[in-house]
Amino acid sequence: MPGAEAGHISAFMSEETEQPPQMEPQVEPPEEQKGERIAKVMARAGLCSRRDAERWITEGRVRVDGKVLTTPAQTVTDANTVIVDGKPLPGKAQTRLWRYHKPPGLVTSHGDPQGRATVFDRIPKGLGRVISVGRLDLNSEGLLLLTNDGELARRLELPETGWTRRYRVRVHGHVIEAKLEELADGVTVSGEAYGSIKAVLDKQQGANAWLTVSLQEGRNREIRKVMEHLGLEVNRLIRVAYGPFQLGQLARGGTEEVTGKVLREQLSGAGGSGSGQKGKTAGQAASSHKGWARNKASKSNTKGSGKKAQGRKIGARARKKT
Numbered sequence: 001m002p003g004a005e006a007g008h009i010s011a012f013m014s015e016e017t018e019q020p021p022q023m024e025p026q027v028e029p030p031e032e033q034k035g036e037r038i039a040k041v042m043a044r045a046g047l048c049s050r051r052d053a054e055r056w057i058t059e060g061r062v063r064v065d066g067k068v069l070t071t072p073a074q075t076v077t078d079a080n081t082v083i084v085d086g087k088p089l090p091g092k093a094q095t096r097l098w099r100y101h102k103p104p105g106l107v108t109s110h111g112d113p114q115g116r117a118t119v120f121d122r123i124p125k126g127l128g129r130v131i132s133v134g135r136l137d138l139n140s141e142g143l144l145l146l147t148n149d150g151e152l153a154r155r156l157e158l159p160e161t162g163w164t165r166r167y168r169v170r171v172h173g174h175v176i177e178a179k180l181e182e183l184a185d186g187v188t189v190s191g192e193a194y195g196s197i198k199a200v201l202d203k204q205q206g207a208n209a210w211l212t213v214s215l216q217e218g219r220n221r222e223i224r225k226v227m228e229h230l231g232l233e234v235n236r237l238i239r240v241a242y243g244p245f246q247l248g249q250l251a252r253g254g255t256e257e258v259t260g261k262v263l264r265e266q267l268s269g270a271g272g273s274g275s276g277q278k279g280k281t282a283g284q285a286a287s288s289h290k291g292w293a294r295n296k297a298s299k300s301n302t303k304g305s306g307k308k309a310q311g312r313k314i315g316a317r318a319r320k321k322t
Helices: 002-017 038-044 050-058 150-157 177-185 222-229 260-267 282-321
Strands: 062-064 082-084 097-102 141-147 165-172 187-189 192-194 198-205 208-215 233-242 255-257
Touching: 038 050, 038 062, 038 082, 038 150, 050 062, 050 150, 141 150, 165 222, 177 187, 177 198, 187 222, 192 222, 208 222, 222 233
Parallel strands: 141 233
Antiparallel strands: 062 082, 097 141, 097 255, 165 208, 165 233, 187 192, 198 208
């Protein structure tokens, strides 16, 4: 049956050559439509830190599109209406950063349950709503960075920036330098492991001594706990540098804004190179600096020896001529 056979072949060929249905291409939504975590958006608006934003949400202080938010996992876009404490979320302000010379006796917090004075009670009101980059405890003093950008504050607090925090520390007790050198390899105190710490004895004055201490984490009361572990009591602690930013001659209680150009230049390196010691521990950075100093001294001595040798040759030629 030629006709039937031809029809069968035709049907078979039709099945084999039939094209699969076309799939609609997947189009990624624009970045602004993907949304961001609400806590991150609040922090970037300068209202608070991301951690505080999460706490505010659990306290029922945040509404999104008229509904009280119950989880910080919520993402929002520009299309959402966010209300915090009855007020619309402000737009993102221009990022600003200040150096502040914290005096001892102030709590680094926006509020203290014990009613003690805080850093934010004492700074100029013209700064507006700002938060600190990290903290200094009640009796510590020196450089504290302040910003109106909560996301920036969180970024600069992370050890991944590679920024070294440097302190001048006065301790009571006899300092054993060999014990200080061992801190470069890290130390465990009461079950808590601390990273590399570079501690150098500047001078011993009777029962007290001054140290320079550098580290890259700066956990809660880290220096005090480590020194106590070594049998030393910290009786004064001054932060003199945070990454590329220095305390310098800033008066106690004074504030000074970091200019836009300087801020951009320094923050472009925040992620490892901000301190000029990318990927190095505090101890390695200091060792690198010592090596540079030795090389410089060696070159200087070599140049001096060369000049002396050249002088001897000239003297010898002069004697031959005479």
